[in-house]
Amino acid sequence: MILRRLHPGDASSVLAIEETGMGAPWSIAQITSELQVEGGLGFATEIQGALYAFALFRSYPPECELLRLVVHPELRRKGVAATLLHHGLAQCAHRGCRTCFLEVRASNLAALNLYAALGFCENGRRKCYYTNPDEDALLLHREII
Ligand SMILES: CC(C)(COP(=O)(O)OP(=O)(O)OC[C@H]1O[C@@H](n2cnc3c(N)ncnc32)[C@H](O)[C@@H]1OP(=O)(O)O)[C@@H](O)C(=O)NCCC(=O)NCCS
Numbered sequence: 001m002i003l004r005r006l007h008p009g010d011a012s013s014v015l016a017i018e019e020t021g022m023g024a025p026w027s028i029a030q031i032t033s034e035l036q037v038e039g040g041l042g043f044a045t046e047i048q049g050a051l052y053a054f055a056l057f058r059s060y061p062p063e064c065e066l067l068r069l070v071v072h073p074e075l076r077r078k079g080v081a082a083t084l085l086h087h088g089l090a091q092c093a094h095r096g097c098r099t100c101f102l103e104v105r106a107s108n109l110a111a112l113n114l115y116a117a118l119g120f121c122e123n124g125r126r127k128c129y130y131t132n133p134d135e136d137a138l139l140l141h142r143e144i145i
Contacts, residue, residue: 001080003087006042006054008035013051014042021070024132034058034067041095043088045071045080055084061096064144069111081114089144100144103137105130115140 006014011031018025026034034040039060045053053071057064066088071080089100102120104111120140129137 008032053080055088059095062098064092064097066102101141106136
C-alpha cells in the first residue's frame, strides 16, 4: 500500500471511488478542476496500481479545507482514512496552513468518529446545507500545527 499525490489524470479512478461512497459524487470535470486549481492538493492510497482511497484538500494559508474523503468499502476500518488525513494535514502544514476546516453530514457517524479521533472540534452548523436527502452540515475545524 502506498500513499501518493493525485494528478488530474487520476480523475476517473477518483470518480470510481466517489461512486462507492458519496451520495452526490463530483463529475470528472469537477475532480480534474480541483486537482488543477491553485492550492488544490489530493492524495491517494494505491495498492498494486489501483486507487482505493483519496482525500482532496484546498490550501489557502493559513487555512485549508478538506473537501472530499472516501475509502473504498473493501478497505474500510483499517486505518486508511486516518493515515490519509494525517499525511494530507502534514502537507498542508508544510504549505503554511495552520487550521483545517471541513463540513460533514450530521448523520455521518463514521466520518464524525474519524474526525473526533483526529482532534477535530465542532464549531458550527449549517441548516439544510445538504440535499438528497436534506440534512444539516456540521462545521468542524482543527489546528494542524
Ligand atoms: C468515513 C470513512 C472515510 C472512514 O474511512 P476508514 O478508512 O474506514 O476509517 P479508519 O479506518 O481510518 O477509521 C479511523 C477511526 O474512525 C472511526 N470510524 C471509522 N469508520 C467508522 C464507522 N463505520 N463507525 C464508527 N466509527 C468509525 C473509528 O474511530 C476508527 O478507529 P477504529 O477503527 O480504531 O475504531 C469511510 O467510511 C468512507 O469512505 N465513508 C464514505 C464517504 C464519507 O462519508 N466521507 C466523509 C465525508 S465528510
